[in-house]
Every structure is written in C-alpha cells, then in structure tokens.
Amino acid sequence: MAYEKVDVTIIGAGVIGLAVAAEVAEEGRKTYILEKNIRFGMETSSRNSEVIHAGIYYPRNSLKAETCVLGNILLYNLAETQAIAHKKTGKLIVATDATEEKVLEELIERGIQNGVGGLVILSREELKQLEPKVRGVAALLSPSTGIIDSHALMRYLVSKSQGRGAVISYISKVIGIEKVSEGYIVAIEEENFSFVTRVLINCAGLNSDRIAEIAGVNVDKVGYRLHYCKGEYFSVSDSKGRLIRRLIYPVPQSDDTGLGVHVTLNLQGEMRLGPNTRYVDEIDYGVDESQRQPFYEAVVKLLPFIQPDDLQPEIAGIRPKLQEPGTGFRDFVIHHEADKGLE
Numbered sequence: 447m448a449y450e451k452v453d454v455t456i457i458g459a460g461v462i463g464l465a466v467a468a469e470v471a472e473e474g475r476k477t478y479i480l481e482k483n484i485r486f487g488m489e490t491s492s493r494n495s496e497v498i499h500a501g502i503y504y505p506r507n508s509l510k511a512e513t514c515v516l517g518n519i520l521l522y523n524l525a526e527t528q529a530i531a532h533k534k535t536g537k538l539i540v541a542t543d544a545t546e547e548k549v550l551e552e553l554i555e556r557g558i559q560n561g562v563g564g565l566v567i568l569s570r571e572e573l574k575q576l577e578p579k580v581r582g583v584a585a586l587l588s589p590s591t592g593i594i595d596s597h598a599l600m601r602y603l604v605s606k607s608q609g610r611g612a613v614i615s616y617i618s619k620v621i622g623i624e625k626v627s628e629g630y631i632v633a634i635e636e637e638n639f640s641f642v643t644r645v646l647i648n649c650a651g652l653n654s655d656r657i658a659e660i661a662g663v664n665v666d667k668v669g670y671r672l673h674y675c676k677g678e679y680f681s682v683s684d685s686k687g688r689l690i691r692r693l694i695y696p697v698p699q700s701d702d703t704g705l706g707v708h709v710t711l712n713l714q715g716e717m718r719l720g721p722n723t724r725y726v727d728e729i730d731y732g733v734d735e736s737q738r739q740p741f742y743e744a745v746v747k748l749l750p751f752i753q754p755d756d757l758q759p760e761i762a763g764i765r766p767k768l769q770e771p772g773t774g775f776r777d778f779v780i781h782h783e784a785d786k787g788l789e
C-alpha cells in the first residue's frame with residue numbers, strides 16, 4: 447500500500463505540541479499536528495494557573511530548575527516582543543509562624559542557587575506595606591513570578607506553526623503507531639486514515655504514556671507510567687476578589703506533590719484559589735463542592751477577610767505526573783534512551 451509521506455508528526459495541540467511545532471516546522475519539511483479535540487488547548491493547557499514560575503522550589507542542578515529559570519526569561523521576552531498579554535505581578539510565599547519562617551530561609555537559599563533573581567525576605571511590616579490585607583509573620587518575595595494569557599500564547603504558537611507550513615488536523619485521534627523502516631505508520635480513528643511519518647513526536651499530555659504504549663514501549667518497565675493528580679479551583683466573590691495585587695502562596699508542605707492551595711490572579715486582577723492536589727484514577731473535571739471548607743481553612747490563615755461563602759467552585763485541571771503518591775521528586779529527562787532499549 448502506498449502511504450502519504452510526512453516528515454514530522456506531532457501528537458497533541460496543547461502548549462507543548464504547539465511550541466514544538468513552531469520550532470520544527472519549516473519550508474520543505476512537511477509537518478502535521480494531530481489533535482483529537484475540536485480545537486487546540488482544550489485540556490491541561492487551558493486548566494491551569496497561567497503562572498510564569500521563577501524556579502524557586504526545584505532541587506539544585508535539576509533540569510526542572512534549569513529550564514524553569516531560563517524559561518522564565520524567554521517567556522517574558524516572547525510575550526513582550528509578540529504582544530502576548532502578561533503581567534509580572536510578583537509572588538509572596540507567606541510564613542504564618544516561626545517554623546514556617548525558617549523554611550523561607552531554606553527556600554531563598556535554594557532559589558538563589560537555582561539562579562532566580564531578585565529574591566528577598568520581607569519582615570511582617572514590609573509585608574504589610576506591600577499587601578495590607580495579607581496576614582503573616584514574614585514572606586519571601588519573588589519579583590520575577592507573573593502571569594500570562596495562555597490562550598493568547600497558544601494562538602501565537604498556532605499562527606507561527608502555520609506560517610512555517612505546519613498543518614493542524616483537529617478531530618484526529620491517533621489510535622495506531624507501527625514502526626517501519628521509513629519511520630512510523632500512524633493511524634487516525636475518525637477518518638480511518640493512515641500515513642507514514644519519518645519523525646513522530648509524542649506531546650499527548652495525559653495520554654502520552656498510552657501513546658508510548660501504542661508505539662510499543664513498555665512504560666511500566668521503563669518507569670514512565672503517568673499518575674493523574676487533580677487540581678481544583680474556587681473563585682472569590684467580586685466584593686473581595688480584588689484585595690490583593692500579588693500571587694500569594696503558603697509555605698510548601700514537605701510531601702512534594704503541590705505548592706499548597708494558593709491565591710492567583712488573572713489578567714483582569716480577579717482572585718482565584720487553588721489548585722489543591724488529589725490523585726485520581728479517571729479524568730473528571732468536576733469541582734467537588736465539599737472542598738470549599740478545606741480551601742477556606744487553607745487560605746484564611748493568609749487572607750483573614752475570606753469567608754466560606756465567598757468561594758464558588760470554578761474549574762479543575764489534571765496534572766500528568768510521573769511521581770506516584772508518596773514518592774519523591776521526579777525530574778525531566780532529556781536523554782537518548784538506547785540504554786533502555788528505546789530506539
């Protein structure tokens with residue numbers, strides 16, 4: 447059978463697949479992006495806090511630290527040159543007692559070692575001056591943390607990819623991958639259509655371990671099984687939703703799964719609480735109303751003006767994590783894995 451020939455195929459039109467496409471597409475290189483949904487960015491890339499992180503928490507010398515610190519600079523540059531809406535709000539990690547205050551010292555040291563610029567510890571009085579409505583005994587200020595319009599970022603990446611000749615095909619769910627001498631035969635469910643691609647790039651987010659399995663990788667053996675970790679958000683009623691100007695975080699807990707329920711802002715200055723971290727077995731984006739009380743309790747220590755009735759269930763997202771419940775930090779991997787039998 448004669449198959450259509452493609453140079454590069456990217457599975458998934460989330461922010462990662464689109465960013466990869468914007469880099470690799472070029473004239474003379476036939477590039478396809480296959481997306482199972484009707485539009486780009488309908489999954490994790492539109493269900494998150496839109497925070498441009500600084501790189502404070504990650505272990506020293508990890509790829510997560512290195513790429514986050516560099517990515518912070520690159521993302522602001524891109525947003526500025528391409529007029530993608532964003533704001534360098536700054537972020538405060540707020541300690542509520544002396545024990546937490548000690549953790550701030552560890553965090554600032556780690557952040558400085560990671561190369562994060564401008565970090566400074568604020569006294570109670572200095573915190574009051576910056577954020578009069580926030581309660582705490584001290585805080586770590588990260589001036590390079592901010593927020594970005596993730597949809598505008600993805601729109602830019604779509605337009606750059608298409609401008610360089612990439613073709614995005616929606617409602618195109620990859621269901622088959624077969625290794626052949628010229629590359630991979632890729633089968634799409636909806637059209638009962640197959641083609642051959644020289645290079646195949648898996649950016650399928652929550653499904654990326656399944657895509658690897660379809661391609662013949664034993665993900666359990668090589669340690670790349672994903673675990674779903676849900677994060678829910680509650681919005682804050684209008685009357686109180688604009689009383690802070692920076693992102694407000696608690697001191698992180700030691701279990702390493704999340705940053706603790708925190709307070710983020712959108713580009714309109716509206717406040718949102720979350721996300722929490724709960725391992726789940728299935729993809730279900732509902733927000734559990736019974737989380738209102740734990741959210742309130744987590745946040746009232748920092749924002750004493752909040753009442754439970756101010757919180758309304760908003761959205762949820764799901765993180766695909768290599769880290770299993772109760773296990774430690776897992777770094778990114780950038781590596782040729784012939785030693786794992788992965789060609």
Ligand SMILES: Cc1cc2nc3c(=O)[nH]c(=O)nc-3n(C[C@H](O)[C@H](O)[C@H](O)COP(=O)(O)OP(=O)(O)OC[C@H]3O[C@@H](n4cnc5c(N)ncnc54)[C@H](O)[C@@H]3O)c2cc1C
Pocket residue numbers: 457458459460461462463480481482483486487488489490491492493494495496497498499618619620621649650651652653654657676677678721762763764765
């Ligand atoms: C609650 C939460 C908060 C977060 N907050 C932040 C934050 O503040 N800052 C930050 O930088 N990051 C944050 N993140 C992480 C960030 O959202 C993700 O790293 C990013 O969106 C991942 O993008 P992606 O392209 O890998 O995945 P996705 O956006 O999930 O894209 C994968 C795409 O692949 C498609 N796909 C899957 N299977 C197939 C198939 N078989 N065929 C075709 N297409 C397929 C899916 O439909 C999807 O569109 C957060 C994540 C969560 C869950």
